[in-house]
Amino acid sequence: MKDFLNFINGVYVPSSAGKTFDNINPVNGQVIGRVHEAGRAEVDAAVAAARAALKGDWGRLSVVERCKLLDALALEINRRFDDFLQAEIADTGKPHALASHLDIPRGAANFQIFIDTIKSTSTEAFNMRTPDGKTALSYGVRVPRGVIAVVCPWNLPLLLMTWKVGPALACGNTVVVKPSEETPATATLLGEVMNAVGVPKGVYNVVHGFGPDSAGEFLTRHPDVDGITFTGETRTGEAIMKAAAEGVRPVSLEMGGKNAAVVFADCDLQVTIDTLTRSCFENTGQVCLGTERVYVERPIFDQVVAALKERAEAMKPGDPYAKDTKIGPAISQEHQAKILSYYDKAREEGATVVTGGGVPDMPDELKGGAWVQPTIWTGLPETASVITEEIFGPCCHISPFDSEDEVLAKVNNNRYGLATAVFTQDIARANRLAQQIEVGLCWINAWFLRDLRTPFGGSKQSGIGREGGVHSLEFYTELRNVMVKF
Numbered sequence: 001m002k003d004f005l006n007f008i009n010g011v012y013v014p015s016s017a018g019k020t021f022d023n024i025n026p027v028n029g030q031v032i033g034r035v036h037e038a039g040r041a042e043v044d045a046a047v048a049a050a051r052a053a054l055k056g057d058w059g060r061l062s063v064v065e066r067c068k069l070l071d072a073l074a075l076e077i078n079r080r081f082d083d084f085l086q087a088e089i090a091d092t093g094k095p096h097a098l099a100s101h102l103d104i105p106r107g108a109a110n111f112q113i114f115i116d117t118i119k120s121t122s123t124e125a126f127n128m129r130t131p132d133g134k135t136a137l138s139y140g141v142r143v144p145r146g147v148i149a150v151v152c153p154w155n156l157p158l159l160l161m162t163w164k165v166g167p168a169l170a171c172g173n174t175v176v177v178k179p180s181e182e183t184p185a186t187a188t189l190l191g192e193v194m195n196a197v198g199v200p201k202g203v204y205n206v207v208h209g210f211g212p213d214s215a216g217e218f219l220t221r222h223p224d225v226d227g228i229t230f231t232g233e234t235r236t237g238e239a240i241m242k243a244a245a246e247g248v249r250p251v252s253l254e255m256g257g258k259n260a261a262v263v264f265a266d267c268d269l270q271v272t273i274d275t276l277t278r279s280c281f282e283n284t285g286q287v288c289l290g291t292e293r294v295y296v297e298r299p300i301f302d303q304v305v306a307a308l309k310e311r312a313e314a315m316k317p318g319d320p321y322a323k324d325t326k327i328g329p330a331i332s333q334e335h336q337a338k339i340l341s342y343y344d345k346a347r348e349e350g351a352t353v354v355t356g357g358g359v360p361d362m363p364d365e366l367k368g369g370a371w372v373q374p375t376i377w378t379g380l381p382e383t384a385s386v387i388t389e390e391i392f393g394p395c396c397h398i399s400p401f402d403s404e405d406e407v408l409a410k411v412n413n414n415r416y417g418l419a420t421a422v423f424t425q426d427i428a429r430a431n432r433l434a435q436q437i438e439v440g441l442c443w444i445n446a447w448f449l450r451d452l453r454t455p456f457g458g459s460k461q462s463g464i465g466r467e468g469g470v471h472s473l474e475f476y477t478e479l480r481n482v483m484v485k486f
């Protein structure tokens with residue numbers, strides 16, 4: 001049984017109140033660890049350590065020295081690749097092939113990518129004449145925002161945490177991370193990496209626990225936190241915004257989605273089906289960018305439904321380490337129940353279940369896992385729950401459409417606005433749509449293709465702010481203007 005301790009001021013510490021909760025392997029439902037919950041005392045200590053580090057060795061490092069540490073962090077994550085891989089797989093049950101290609105390499109890259117950004121970003125300068133005939137020069141200086149609270153979800157634990165910790169440290173901040181209660185492992189392990197490469201104590205801290213009346217709330221309401229960056233559900237984001245209002249702290253929020261894919265009859269069908277298979281089912285549909293609404297131009301509707309059905313049925317669930325496993329479990333039995341409740345709702349609302357709709361038959365040793373079948377529905381009106389609400393599972397509804405205007409109206413008719421994927425060979429049409437679809441990210445003939453220099457974030461209830469490349473600097477630094485008269 002593994003103990004997941006809090007990491008405060010460079011040291012692993014247990015819960016001072018002796019409170020722990022179970023870490024469960026979603027593949028089989030077995031308890032694999034004990035997580036030490038942080039109370040107010042641990043959160044206070046973590047924030048104080050982060051504050052002290054800002055004023056200590058860390059605060060005195062030059063950008064070049066900080067970048068050397070970021071580079072060392074990326075190298076050390078890669079050196080301990082297998083440790084991170086095993087930790088991530090134990091927490092999430094995701095297939096080895098996926099975690100080894102996506103989660104862990106991106107965990108390292110998220111430190112590397114911000115080295116170039118921070119070294120090469122300039123600030124503006126203006127020369128002017130003063131009323132008394134002299135000269136003044138204004139220039140901008142980016143200073144670290146301070147102590148950043150990083151509140152993370154469970155779907156891509158290392159990837160999404162380092163996506164925030166990387167730029168935060170590049171900009172000279174210190175962080176207190178609150179990983180999801182479901183996935184404590186990789187954030188905890190990263191503490192060892194910080195110590196190994198010589199990141200000063202107090203720069204990176206981890207507090208474990210839940211949201212309300214636990215580490216999440218204590219951290220986000222803490223008066224000595226200077227900014228909060230969050231990825232997770234929209235409802236949680238609203239609570240965090242309220243917490244941030246106390247003391248007027250800035251927030252960066254990456255939240256839910258109900259992402260659409262739009263498939264025109266002139267698309268490259270092979271590329272479209274390959275991509276939809278990933279966007280609907282990868283990571284068991286637990287990707288904020290994932291597609292849960294597919295709109296297909298009527299002439300190829302039946303063909304797309306049949307092809308995606310075949311792909312969904314070929315997604316073999318199983319042991320994450322087995323070579324033929326294509327899909328893992330949901331993150332927890334609670335999330336499995338949520339997904340299955342939508343499978344029931346779809347049937348009640350009159351859906352045609354093209355495939356799936358339940359729990360797959362698993363071997364005895366995996367029966368306790370949080371398994372759900374990849375599922376496709378057709379035949380529902382746009383008002384149906386599975387078309388309007390985020391499920392965060394391996395499922396999609398496919399509807400036919402007859403015109404560009406019709407599909408545009410349907411895509412935009414949702415409170416979320418995170419991502420859309422459009423499939424067509426008509427680039428003029430694709431660009432026209434990309435400019436009218438109300439989302440933060442629009443892919444054309446692709447999905448989850450990322451250039452980490454570009455802005456990432458959602459519109460409407462999917463988020464506030466953009467992170468990635470120089471856009472991260474807007475949140476992780478304060479831009480100060482200096483004016484010199486001479």
Ligand SMILES: NC(=O)C1=CN([C@@H]2O[C@H](COP(=O)(O)OP(=O)(O)OC[C@H]3O[C@@H](n4cnc5c(N)ncnc54)[C@H](O)[C@@H]3O)[C@@H](O)[C@H]2O)C=CC1
Binds near residue numbers: 209211254256
């Ligand atoms: N837009 C994006 O980039 C992404 C969005 N998501 C969203 O995240 C959801 C899944 O992740 P979950 O971990 O279930 O989200 P969640 O919102 O339940 O939890 C996220 C984190 O917030 C913490 N938390 C919960 N209540 C809190 C409170 N009142 N104060 C402070 N912290 C609190 C949790 O402990 C966890 O660490 C999905 O439904 C999806 O919508 C997930 C990944 C990416």
Ligand SMILES: O=Cc1ccc(S(=O)(=O)O)cc1
Binds near residue numbers: 155156163254456
């Ligand atoms: O699941 C949400 C998600 C996935 C990827 C990224 S990014 O590639 O790091 O930008 C962000 C959020």
